[in-house]
Amino acid sequence: MSDAKRRVAEAAAELVEPGMRLGLGTGSTAALFIEALGRRVADGLDLPPAAATSRASEDAARRAGIAIIDMMGPDAPAELDLAIDGADEADPRLSLIKGGGASLLREKIVEALARRFVVIIDESKVVEQLGAFPLPVEIVPFGWASTAHLIRSRLGVEPQLREARGEVLKTDNGNFILDLPFGTIADPEATARTLAGIPGVVEHGLFIGMASEALVSDGQNVRRLTPA
Numbered sequence: 457m458s459d460a461k462r463r464v465a466e467a468a469a470e471l472v473e474p475g476m477r478l479g480l481g482t483g484s485t486a487a488l489f490i491e492a493l494g495r496r497v498a499d500g501l502d503l504p505p506a507a508a509t510s511r512a513s514e515d516a517a518r519r520a521g522i523a524i525i526d527m528m529g530p531d532a533p534a535e536l537d538l539a540i541d542g543a544d545e546a547d548p549r550l551s552l553i554k555g556g557g558a559s560l561l562r563e564k565i566v567e568a569l570a571r572r573f574v575v576i577i578d579e580s581k582v583v584e585q586l587g588a589f590p591l592p593v594e595i596v597p598f599g600w601a602s603t604a605h606l607i608r609s610r611l612g613v614e615p616q617l618r619e620a621r622g623e624v625l626k627t628d629n630g631n632f633i634l635d636l637p638f639g640t641i642a643d644p645e646a647t648a649r650t651l652a653g654i655p656g657v658v659e660h661g662l663f664i665g666m667a668s669e670a671l672v673s674d675g676q677n678v679r680r681l682t683p684a
Protein backbone atom coordinates (compact mmCIF):
# COMPACT_ATOMS: atom_id res chain seq x y z
CA MET A 457 0.00 0.00 0.00
CA SER A 458 3.02 2.33 -0.09
CA ASP A 459 2.08 3.49 -3.63
CA ALA A 460 -1.37 4.36 -2.31
CA LYS A 461 0.09 6.31 0.61
CA ARG A 462 2.46 8.16 -1.71
CA ARG A 463 -0.35 9.08 -4.11
CA VAL A 464 -2.65 10.52 -1.45
CA ALA A 465 0.28 12.31 0.20
CA GLU A 466 1.22 13.96 -3.09
CA ALA A 467 -2.41 14.83 -3.88
CA ALA A 468 -2.73 16.43 -0.42
CA ALA A 469 0.43 18.49 -0.93
CA GLU A 470 -1.23 19.98 -4.04
CA LEU A 471 -4.07 21.31 -1.85
CA VAL A 472 -1.69 23.65 -0.05
CA GLU A 473 -1.71 27.29 -1.17
CA PRO A 474 0.79 30.05 -0.32
CA GLY A 475 0.32 31.52 3.15
CA MET A 476 -1.84 28.68 4.50
CA ARG A 477 -1.57 27.94 8.20
CA LEU A 478 -1.16 24.17 8.31
CA GLY A 479 -1.51 21.29 10.74
CA LEU A 480 0.86 18.42 9.98
CA GLY A 481 -0.26 14.92 10.95
CA THR A 482 1.71 11.93 12.17
CA GLY A 483 2.35 8.44 10.82
CA SER A 484 3.74 6.90 7.66
CA THR A 485 1.23 8.59 5.31
CA ALA A 486 1.60 11.99 6.97
CA ALA A 487 5.39 11.61 6.76
CA LEU A 488 5.10 11.20 2.98
CA PHE A 489 2.87 14.29 2.88
CA ILE A 490 5.49 16.28 4.84
CA GLU A 491 8.17 15.17 2.37
CA ALA A 492 5.99 16.15 -0.62
CA LEU A 493 5.20 19.51 0.99
CA GLY A 494 8.91 20.04 1.64
CA ARG A 495 9.56 19.63 -2.08
CA ARG A 496 6.99 22.34 -2.81
CA VAL A 497 8.59 24.62 -0.20
CA ALA A 498 12.00 24.02 -1.79
CA ASP A 499 10.40 25.09 -5.11
CA GLY A 500 9.35 28.41 -3.55
CA LEU A 501 5.98 27.79 -1.82
CA ASP A 502 5.82 30.36 0.97
CA LEU A 503 4.23 29.18 4.23
CA PRO A 504 4.00 30.51 7.78
CA PRO A 505 5.21 28.11 10.49
CA ALA A 506 3.03 24.98 10.73
CA ALA A 507 1.65 23.10 13.76
CA ALA A 508 3.06 19.56 14.06
CA THR A 509 1.18 16.79 15.86
CA SER A 510 4.18 14.89 17.26
CA ARG A 511 7.88 15.19 17.89
CA ALA A 512 8.43 12.84 14.95
CA SER A 513 6.49 15.14 12.62
CA GLU A 514 8.30 18.21 13.99
CA ASP A 515 11.61 16.54 13.14
CA ALA A 516 10.35 15.43 9.72
CA ALA A 517 9.13 18.97 8.96
CA ARG A 518 12.44 20.53 9.95
CA ARG A 519 14.29 18.02 7.76
CA ALA A 520 11.95 18.96 4.90
CA GLY A 521 12.62 22.69 5.39
CA ILE A 522 9.18 23.50 6.85
CA ALA A 523 9.13 25.95 9.78
CA ILE A 524 7.29 24.80 12.91
CA ILE A 525 5.25 26.70 15.55
CA ASP A 526 6.26 26.24 19.19
CA MET A 527 3.03 24.61 20.36
CA MET A 528 4.24 24.75 24.00
CA GLY A 529 4.39 28.56 23.86
CA PRO A 530 1.90 31.47 23.84
CA ASP A 531 1.97 31.69 20.04
CA ALA A 532 0.12 28.41 19.51
CA PRO A 533 -2.65 29.30 17.03
CA ALA A 534 -6.39 29.70 17.60
CA GLU A 535 -7.16 28.57 14.05
CA LEU A 536 -5.53 26.76 11.12
CA ASP A 537 -6.54 26.79 7.45
CA LEU A 538 -5.84 23.15 6.67
CA ALA A 539 -4.79 20.02 8.54
CA ILE A 540 -3.66 16.87 6.74
CA ASP A 541 -3.31 13.53 8.51
CA GLY A 542 -3.64 9.78 8.09
CA ALA A 543 -6.04 7.55 10.01
CA ASP A 544 -6.35 3.92 11.05
CA GLU A 545 -10.01 3.58 10.00
CA ALA A 546 -12.65 5.82 8.41
CA ASP A 547 -16.37 5.03 8.17
CA PRO A 548 -18.84 6.48 5.63
CA ARG A 549 -19.52 9.52 7.87
CA LEU A 550 -15.74 10.03 8.04
CA SER A 551 -15.71 9.24 11.73
CA LEU A 552 -12.18 8.05 12.34
CA ILE A 553 -10.09 5.84 14.56
CA LYS A 554 -6.67 7.41 15.05
CA GLY A 555 -3.74 6.85 17.37
CA GLY A 556 -2.05 3.79 15.92
CA GLY A 557 1.12 5.85 16.13
CA ALA A 558 0.31 7.03 19.70
CA SER A 559 -0.13 10.67 18.65
CA LEU A 560 -3.89 11.01 18.98
CA LEU A 561 -3.87 13.71 21.67
CA ARG A 562 -1.71 16.20 19.79
CA GLU A 563 -3.49 15.28 16.57
CA LYS A 564 -6.89 16.03 18.08
CA ILE A 565 -5.70 19.33 19.57
CA VAL A 566 -4.25 20.50 16.24
CA GLU A 567 -6.98 19.12 13.96
CA ALA A 568 -9.73 20.70 16.07
CA LEU A 569 -8.25 24.09 15.07
CA ALA A 570 -8.48 23.44 11.35
CA ARG A 571 -11.19 24.99 9.16
CA ARG A 572 -10.56 22.07 6.78
CA PHE A 573 -9.24 18.66 7.87
CA VAL A 574 -8.31 16.30 5.05
CA VAL A 575 -7.67 12.63 5.86
CA ILE A 576 -5.23 10.73 3.63
CA ILE A 577 -5.69 6.96 3.58
CA ASP A 578 -5.40 3.87 1.44
CA GLU A 579 -8.48 1.80 0.56
CA SER A 580 -7.81 -0.72 3.37
CA LYS A 581 -8.69 1.96 5.94
CA VAL A 582 -12.22 2.54 4.60
CA VAL A 583 -14.71 0.49 6.65
CA GLU A 584 -18.49 0.25 7.04
CA GLN A 585 -18.23 0.21 10.86
CA LEU A 586 -15.34 1.29 13.07
CA GLY A 587 -13.70 -1.04 15.55
CA ALA A 588 -11.68 -3.78 13.84
CA PHE A 589 -8.64 -1.59 14.56
CA PRO A 590 -8.24 -1.52 18.37
CA LEU A 591 -9.25 1.92 19.64
CA PRO A 592 -6.27 3.77 21.18
CA VAL A 593 -6.94 5.72 24.38
CA GLU A 594 -4.35 7.98 26.00
CA ILE A 595 -4.42 7.77 29.82
CA VAL A 596 -2.31 9.23 32.61
CA PRO A 597 0.17 6.74 34.15
CA PHE A 598 -1.20 7.28 37.70
CA GLY A 599 -3.68 4.51 38.42
CA TRP A 600 -3.49 3.18 34.88
CA ALA A 601 -4.69 -0.30 35.90
CA SER A 602 -7.66 1.26 37.76
CA THR A 603 -8.52 3.28 34.66
CA ALA A 604 -8.33 0.04 32.64
CA HIS A 605 -10.72 -1.62 35.14
CA LEU A 606 -13.25 1.22 34.76
CA ILE A 607 -13.06 1.01 30.97
CA ARG A 608 -13.58 -2.76 31.13
CA SER A 609 -16.61 -2.47 33.41
CA ARG A 610 -18.24 0.43 31.54
CA LEU A 611 -17.55 -0.69 27.98
CA GLY A 612 -17.14 -4.48 28.24
CA VAL A 613 -13.82 -4.53 26.43
CA GLU A 614 -10.44 -5.80 27.62
CA PRO A 615 -7.90 -2.91 27.42
CA GLN A 616 -4.35 -3.77 26.38
CA LEU A 617 -1.54 -1.59 27.71
CA ARG A 618 0.60 -0.70 24.69
CA GLU A 619 4.27 -1.65 24.80
CA ALA A 620 7.13 -0.93 22.45
CA ARG A 621 10.45 -2.74 22.46
CA GLY A 622 9.52 -4.63 25.64
CA GLU A 623 8.63 -1.52 27.66
CA VAL A 624 5.43 0.37 28.34
CA LEU A 625 5.08 2.92 25.56
CA LYS A 626 5.13 6.56 26.67
CA THR A 627 3.52 9.14 24.42
CA ASP A 628 5.10 12.50 23.57
CA ASN A 629 3.07 13.79 26.54
CA GLY A 630 4.49 11.23 29.01
CA ASN A 631 1.23 9.24 29.11
CA PHE A 632 0.32 5.60 28.42
CA ILE A 633 -1.87 4.14 25.66
CA LEU A 634 -4.57 1.51 26.18
CA ASP A 635 -5.76 -0.24 23.02
CA LEU A 636 -9.41 -1.35 23.12
CA PRO A 637 -10.15 -4.36 20.84
CA PHE A 638 -13.87 -3.80 20.27
CA GLY A 639 -14.15 -5.65 16.99
CA THR A 640 -17.14 -3.44 16.17
CA ILE A 641 -18.11 -0.09 17.67
CA ALA A 642 -21.89 0.02 17.25
CA ASP A 643 -22.33 3.59 18.54
CA PRO A 644 -19.13 5.66 18.25
CA GLU A 645 -20.71 8.77 19.83
CA ALA A 646 -21.83 6.83 22.92
CA THR A 647 -18.43 5.14 23.19
CA ALA A 648 -16.72 8.53 22.94
CA ARG A 649 -18.98 9.97 25.66
CA THR A 650 -18.35 7.04 27.99
CA LEU A 651 -14.58 7.28 27.56
CA ALA A 652 -14.60 11.05 28.06
CA GLY A 653 -16.36 10.51 31.41
CA ILE A 654 -13.73 8.16 32.86
CA PRO A 655 -11.14 9.82 35.15
CA GLY A 656 -7.60 9.15 33.95
CA VAL A 657 -8.60 9.18 30.29
CA VAL A 658 -6.85 12.12 28.66
CA GLU A 659 -8.24 11.58 25.14
CA HIS A 660 -9.49 8.80 22.90
CA GLY A 661 -8.84 8.05 19.25
CA LEU A 662 -12.41 8.51 17.99
CA PHE A 663 -12.43 11.59 15.76
CA ILE A 664 -16.11 12.26 15.13
CA GLY A 665 -17.40 15.13 13.00
CA MET A 666 -13.87 16.48 12.46
CA ALA A 667 -12.83 15.35 8.97
CA SER A 668 -14.07 17.53 6.08
CA GLU A 669 -13.04 15.03 3.42
CA ALA A 670 -10.77 12.09 2.71
CA LEU A 671 -8.41 11.35 -0.14
CA VAL A 672 -8.36 7.59 -0.69
CA SER A 673 -6.07 5.63 -2.99
CA ASP A 674 -5.79 2.04 -4.16
CA GLY A 675 -2.29 2.70 -5.46
CA GLN A 676 -3.51 3.73 -8.92
CA ASN A 677 -6.14 6.40 -8.51
CA VAL A 678 -7.09 8.89 -5.84
CA ARG A 679 -10.78 9.38 -5.03
CA ARG A 680 -12.30 12.03 -2.79
CA LEU A 681 -14.80 11.09 -0.08
CA THR A 682 -17.02 13.52 1.82
CA PRO A 683 -19.03 12.65 4.95
CA ALA A 684 -22.19 10.67 4.10
Ligand SMILES: O=C[C@H](O)[C@H](O)[C@H](O)COP(=O)(O)O
Nearest residue numbers: 483484485542555556557559
Ligand atom coordinates in the same frame (compact mmCIF):
# COMPACT_ATOMS: atom_id res chain seq x y z
O1 LIG B 1 -1.10 8.23 16.04
C1 LIG B 1 -1.01 8.11 14.81
C2 LIG B 1 -1.96 8.58 13.83
O2 LIG B 1 -3.27 8.64 14.24
C3 LIG B 1 -1.78 8.10 12.41
O3 LIG B 1 -2.28 9.12 11.60
C4 LIG B 1 -2.48 6.81 12.08
O4 LIG B 1 -2.04 5.80 12.97
C5 LIG B 1 -2.24 6.37 10.62
O5 LIG B 1 -0.89 6.09 10.43
P1 LIG B 1 -0.33 5.50 9.07
O6 LIG B 1 -0.45 6.58 8.04
O7 LIG B 1 1.12 5.17 9.37
O8 LIG B 1 -1.12 4.28 8.74
